[in-house]
Amino acid sequence: MTDKRIAVYGGGERGGKEALFLRSYSADVTLLLPIGEPRPGPHIAERLEAAAIVTINDVPDSFRFQSDAVLIDTPDGALRFDTLYPALGSDIRSELAATLGADRSEEGCLTVDTHQRTSVPGLYAAGDVVLGLDQISHAMGEGGVAATTIRNDLDEGKPTWR
Ligand SMILES: Cc1cc2nc3c(=O)[nH]c(=O)nc-3n(C[C@H](O)[C@H](O)[C@H](O)COP(=O)(O)OP(=O)(O)OC[C@H]3O[C@@H](n4cnc5c(N)ncnc54)[C@H](O)[C@@H]3O)c2cc1C
Structure with a gap:
């Protein structure tokens, strides 16, 4: 992760907070909001902007994994990242x-x-x-x-x- 080009895939507060957390590891973090997922609230959006984390909305779950990279189709075109961090949460099976x-x-x-x-x-x-x-x-x-x-x-x- 350290100093790599990181993509975080997840919506709402969860995706935003995960992207902010990973900003401690790299200056190059992009938040990809899945199609249909809510955007982070204004407080998180402000912190994302201050941390220079680019947010791309409406990203489909279309990933192409290579040996040293992952290519992700976004509305801004195909983007290349060193690593992809899923921030999709978990279901508590209790x-x-x-x-x-x-x-x-x-x-x-x-x-x-x-x-x-x-x-x-x-x-x-x-x-x-x-x-x-x-x-x-x-x-x-x-x-x-x-x-x-x-x-x-x-x-x-x-x-x-x-
Ligand atoms: C994307 C992601 C990245 C993560 N990265 C890290 C990391 O870098 N470092 C770290 O320390 N932690 C990380 N975690 C967290 C870590 O994976 C969990 O804390 C850990 O796996 C919890 O272990 P567990 O045994 O409690 O639950 P789980 O690993 O979720 O295991 C629970 C198991 O129970 C099964 N199960 C559920 N319900 C039933 C049922 N009714 N009957 C039978 N089986 C059932 C499930 O299928 C599953 O196999 C990450 C989690 C995610 C999602």
């Missing part, structure tokens, strides 16, 4: 846990205690489905905490002696 009665945040994330226990005894959660950082290292750390808690909770009920 429905299954919700059917068991697990508490969720307004966004739909599972709420857990400091040991990854959900509100349902015997049900634990870790990673992006829990409100948090959305980073691999964080998800793995929470997984480790959950595994230890599961072991300890099982041991409480019935000692796991050999």
